[in-house]
Structure formats: C-alpha cells, structure tokens
Amino acid sequence: MSVLRGFLWLLGFLLLGQTGVELLDLPMPSGVIGMLLLALWFLYRGRMNDDIVHVSQPLIAMLALLIMPGVVEIFFIAGRYAHQWPAILIALIVGTLLSVLSSLLLMRRYLPPATEAPAHE
Amino acid sequence: MNEWLSRLASLPQSWFETPVAAIALTLGAYFAGIQVFKLMRRPSWCPPMLIAALLIAAVIAVLPVGVEDYNRGAAWLMLLLGPATVALAVPLYQQLPQIRALWKPILLTLPLSATLAALYAVAIAALLGAPVEILASLAPKSVTSPIAMGLTRELGGSTALLMGALVITGVTAIFGVEWLCRLLRIRDPRLIGLALGINGHALGTVRAFEISSVAGAFASLGMSLTGTFTAVALPLVWHLFF
Numbered sequence: 001m002s003v004l005r006g007f008l009w010l011l012g013f014l015l016l017g018q019t020g021v022e023l024l025d026l027p028m029p030s031g032v033i034g035m036l037l038l039a040l041w042f043l044y045r046g047r048m049n050d051d052i053v054h055v056s057q058p059l060i061a062m063l064a065l066l067i068m069p070g071v072v073e074i075f076f077i078a079g080r081y082a083h084q085w086p087a088i089l090i091a092l093i094v095g096t097l098l099s100v101l102s103s104l105l106l107m108r109r110y111l112p113p114a115t116e117a118p119a120h121e
Numbered sequence: 122m123n124e125w126l127s128r129l130a131s132l133p134q135s136w137f138e139t140p141v142a143a144i145a146l147t148l149g150a151y152f153a154g155i156q157v158f159k160l161m162r163r164p165s166w167c168p169p170m171l172i173a174a175l176l177i178a179a180v181i182a183v184l185p186v187g188v189e190d191y192n193r194g195a196a197w198l199m200l201l202l203g204p205a206t207v208a209l210a211v212p213l214y215q216q217l218p219q220i221r222a223l224w225k226p227i228l229l230t231l232p233l234s235a236t237l238a239a240l241y242a243v244a245i246a247a248l249l250g251a252p253v254e255i256l257a258s259l260a261p262k263s264v265t266s267p268i269a270m271g272l273t274r275e276l277g278g279s280t281a282l283l284m285g286a287l288v289i290t291g292v293t294a295i296f297g298v299e300w301l302c303r304l305l306r307i308r309d310p311r312l313i314g315l316a317l318g319i320n321g322h323a324l325g326t327v328r329a330f331e332i333s334s335v336a337g338a339f340a341s342l343g344m345s346l347t348g349t350f351t352a353v354a355l356p357l358v359w360h361l362f363f
Contacts, residue, residue, distance in 0.1 A: 010207045032352045035208075070280060095242030
C-alpha cells in the first residue's frame with residue numbers, strides 16, 4: 001500500500017507541475033516542475049515522505065526501460081534522415097567526447113580535492 | 122480449417138489492439154536484452170537497452186503489425202515517465218548536503234558543462250549543414266529522457282530522432298569518461314560521477330552506480346541539475362536564434 005500511496009503523491013505533484021506550466025505558460029515539461037516542487041516540499045518539511053521514497057526507487061530504476069519504446073521507432077524512420085546520418089553521428093560522437101573532456105577539465109580545475117573527512121564544510 | 126487459419130493469421134493484429142501485447146513485448150525484450158548483455162560480457166558500447174530496442178524492432182518487423190501499433194500500446198508504459206521524473210526529487214533532496222558543501226564549484230562548472238554539452242553537438246551539426254528540425258532533436262541530447270522529450274517537442278524536433286541521439290550520446294559519454302579519465306589520471310569518484318551524469322544522462326548514471334555509490338550519487342546530481350538547467354535555459358536561448 002505504501003508504494004501506491006507514494007505513487008499517488010507523485011501523480012499529485014505531476015498534476016501540480018502541469019497546473020503551474022499551464023497557468024504560468026512555462027516552457028518546461030510538467031514533470032520537471034513537479035520534481036522541483038516536490039524537492040521544495042521536502043525542504044519545507046525537512047524530511048522525505050517514506051511512501052515517496054519507496055515508490056521512487058523502482059521508478060528511477062525503470063528509467064532505462066521507459067526510454068526503450070521511444071528508441072524502437074528510429075529503426076523504422078532511419079531512412080527519412082538518410083542524407084543527414086553522417087552529420088548527426090559526427091555531431092553526437094565528436095560533440096559528446098568534447099563535452100566530456102571539457103567538463104572533466106573544468107571540474108578537475110574547480111572541485112576541491114576529496115579529503116578523508118570534510119571537516120571544514 | 123481455412124477459417125481457423127485466417128483467424129490464426131489475424132491474431133497478431135488483435136493482440137496489438139489493446140496495450141497488453143506491446144507492454145509484454147517491451148518487458149520481455151528488456152529482460153532478454155539484459156541476458157544477452159551479460160552473455161556478451163557487458164560491452165560498454167552496447168547497453169542492454171539498445172539490444173532490447175533492436176529485439177522489439179525485429180519482432181515488429183516479422184509480425185504483420187506496424188510500429189504505430191506498437192507505439193500506441195507502449196505509450197501506456199511511457200506514461201510512467203511523468204511520475205518517474207517527479208521521483209527524481211528524491212535523489213536530488215538526498216544530495217542536498219553535498220550540493221550545499223560544493224555549491225560554489227558546482228555552480229561555476231555545471232551550467233557551463235551543460236551548455237557545452239548541447240552547444241558542441243548543435244554547432245557541429247549546423248556546420249555540417251543539418252536542418253533546424255535535426256538541430257532541435259539533437260540539442261537536448263545530454264538531458265534525461267522525460268525532460269528531453271518535452272524539450273524537443275517544445276523546440277519542434279523529432280522525438281524518435283532524439284531518442285536515437287540519447288542512446289548514442291549515453292554510450293559515447295560512458296566510453297569517453299572511462300577513456301579520458303584513464304588518460305588524465307582522474308580517479309575521484311565525485312568527478313567521474315558528475316561527468317557521467319552531466320554528459321550521459323540516465324545511461325551514464327546507471328553506469329556510475331555500477332562504479333561506486335558515491336559516483337552514482339554525484340551522477341544523479343549531475344543528471345538532475347543538467348536536466349533542470351537545460352529545461353530552463355535551452356528554450357529561452359533557442360527562441361533567440363530560431
């Protein structure tokens with residue numbers, strides 16, 4: 001029952017997010033607003049609701065499964081982008097390698113080295 | 122006898138009239154994908170999800186049903202993407218102490234990293250002459266899928282193409298982080314996790330949890346912050362140019 005109660009909470013915050021998106025005409029997905037509102041709600045309460053924690057673990061573990069059905073269609077419409085595939089692949093592979101390199105270098109430069117005990121923070 | 126055969130022939134179509142067959146096919150392919158992935162000794166260039174998607178595509182190609190029939194049923198399963206996005210508030214809240222302790226360096230590097238993740242790909246594709254529809258499908262490539270799908274619809278891109286881009290990006294990011302960390306002698310799990318989450322969204326985060334729980338925590342932090350930042354910034358910047 002705990003999982004179902006948690007699921008109801010998530011649906012409630014999803015609807016709240018959708019309400020915010022539509023009323024304020026925000027250019028963002030309802031889920032993101034719902035996520036931010038829920039994080040703010042946790043902050044306000046000072047702790048997390050156990051029901052939500054229980055349902056969030058399996059849902060987050062399912063993310064890869066939930067992406068999958070969307071990937072299937074690409075094999076059937078690949079022909080539509082026939083001329084563009086070299087550009088798309090080069091952009092994705094070179095672009096991702098470059099962005100991995102720059103984020104690693106940036107963070108190595110600015111992230112303080114890990115200490116055994118973070119005593120000063 | 123003939124009547125019986127024709128009933129047998131129309132069976133696949135009647136299966137896909139309700140979402141049951143599409144959902145069963147998706148779950149079955151998911152577990153089969155994980156099995157095949159283990160048999161192939163966990164290749165980092167081919168995540169179980171890609172194997173599963175190929176299996177589904179093969180089954181649909183063999184059966185007398187179209188990809189639209191499958192999509193209609195699978196949409197029921199993908200409804201869960203909404204609550205799953207909201208659920209990301211849990212890791213986000215769990216990592217608040219770490220965010221607070223490191224807010225300055227993270228604030229300094231994350232928006233820039235997230236911007237570069239989108240910018241490099243869009244710039245390269247634009248230079249190679251790709252039309253706007255393709256640029257709009259590539260721009261959210263480093264963002265976790267529920268946010269990315271909302272974004273690409275907002276920008277006018279193709280969801281199917283975006284999903285392909287997400288998989289290629291995730292696989293490249295995992296490969297790139299492991300390769301470049303060896304090259305640059307980076308062993309800090311916080312750094313490896315952040316790089317995986319920022320560049321490789323959910324796929325990178327799943328990989329980071331395999332490395333260590335610290336890397337996983339920082340990867341989900343990187344993934345949620347990149348998703349949030351890009352969701353706010355990308356539509357605003359995009360409408361300045363297109």
